[in-house]
Amino acid sequence: MRSGPLTAAPGLRGGGQPRSRHGRWIVAALAVTQTTGYGVLYYAFSVFLVPMARDLHASSTQIAAALTLSILIAAICALPAGRWLDAHGGRGLMTAGSLLGAAAVLAWSQVTSLWQLYAVFAAIGVACSMVLYEAAFAVIIAWYGGDTRGRANGILALTIVAGFASSIFIPLTGLLVEVYGWRHALLVLGLAYGLVAVPLHALFIRRRPAASRTPEAAGERADLVKAAVRRRPFWLLVLAFTASGGAVATIAVLLVTYLIHLGHPPVLAATLAGLLGVLSVTGRLLTTGLQTRLPAALIAAVIFALQGVAALLLPVFGSMVAGAIGCVLLFGLGFGIASITLPHLLVDRYGTAAYATLSGRIAVFSVADKALAPLGAVALAQAVGYTWVMGAVAAACTAAALALVAYHRV
Template structure:
């Protein structure tokens, strides 16, 4: 169904050595991008609140704003990726991201902070996973194995972003203070991402004739909206667990060290889940694989309040939930390309991201309010319902 044509030489279309260079370059830029533009924020929370004379909640609202802006920009960015490819867009996003981090180091008030993070949200929509996946999907058009392996390699490497940049940022803040630490991070990101996006990625020439038809037809049909429901529900559930797991484990009576250790397993387990899912996709329908894993996550959320007060129970529940922690990012591209082809991939992915990314920003806020009102057990119940909803939507998607 793809209506795109590559400007690259025919022998490199769909893979080749340059395809591997693209994947390697994006693996580097995604790791640094997520580390600098997202994960590092938690390290700066306390020193920023102190220096700006603001509460932690007021500072944290900046990150929520950034994620919501990224969600709003996702459909437009998707259309631009389909129309012109990723080179110019991701290069411009890298410039904007590095500049926003530099500006972040100079903020003196909450309005300035929120303005900077609004710009950072625009940059994130241009340079993070959704854009990187679109580049890989386009390059490996017609090469399903190459596309799956490329996305898997990218997500495995980028999965270590928090493991690298949380301790690195902590050291930089300790050595130089939070403002100078941000300058260093901006330079790291800019020096790596700008030239890699500009020099390694390939632009594409397209025909828009089929793309608009594909998007119009897809968004009028039930399967697309089942995907929206599935990945929005699961994305919100995963975001809630990522934000509240340590707090809840401590609430259940575990030490902060054990709680943090178990939460840290989620990143490792996401790699395991992605490897397992990619392997199974060669033999089983991807939608059903994801549905089973999402359902198991729901079971884990229900079990945690019941057995989580014991160490084995907490470990088992976290392990079960963690297996599905990263599979959405590799399953959605597979499902979209399998049903709609590659010509409108980024446009359709961007429309789904508008819902799923917004839910990732808002769901933890709702979960915190629910926990304060009626307790964490109800929050875990809500996570289970969201996971079950996602699983049911994918089963329905497979049947239509």
């Protein structure tokens, strides 16, 4: 049986203003900026990999290391970004992050050496910690406060729209590269991101109330965070979402290669991998609907366990088209549920006052694992084969499921 929730002072627990019509405008604005942000700052990179490697006279591995660096920098910056969001709100941070992200993409278009590319992606990593999901969720949670339904619907709407970022921006970027070349394509994307994200963040996101910015409020948030991180439930969340994030990132990176290794044509492999984005939306809708009837931790635990089963079955049945489709469908249902389950669990136990700080502490681990796990998986595949990689993915999913079951019980 879980213990009672940690609580902040009465003036802090709500963390924001009641649900209102403006809340829907906030969600709509963030849906646009998240879709554009993920599309430009993350997903477009895959399209630029080959032309950049050719023009910079570098290997694909050297170019890909820039994205890994960006993700690691975002993980390091997650904690200070979370503290700022809890104290000041998202307007200043997300507006500045949008400016930094747009400027970094424009600078990316001018790089002529690897060190310049890495410097640009370090800046992109900082920008990502300021403008992507963790920050957007903190804004929504602070605005809706204790309105559980409004908060859940806002996060669901945001993630459904942003879930199509790759489907929109990968082909769009490919078209821009084909027509204008990769450097001019980046100029277009950088300008577009700045023109979209900067005004939307500046105009629609509100600052935190003055009471949240006092030294007393900061002290109460610090006490709440200290109490949380000294207890077992918080670290069970860290384990669950770090293990799950690494497993999902590994499948996202290696699925096409592994399906081709199993004997499927490249077009079919890419098509099946593309289902993951669509299925992530399905999984989010299913999870949100079930949360009204069942504990969120147990719902996620079951879905993580099913992902582990899918990873184990893929080496056995994946050489057949029907088997590959079934395994991808089963794994894909859990592809996006972490992003909506973690905010629910954090707010349910700890309230909204220190949400962004606690979320940032978890992101330090989970985001870093998303960057490093695929690299380890590639090394493992080269050493002992893909079957062992799928076994490791299954083990990570199982660990995530067991951690959430334990979390539900304390």
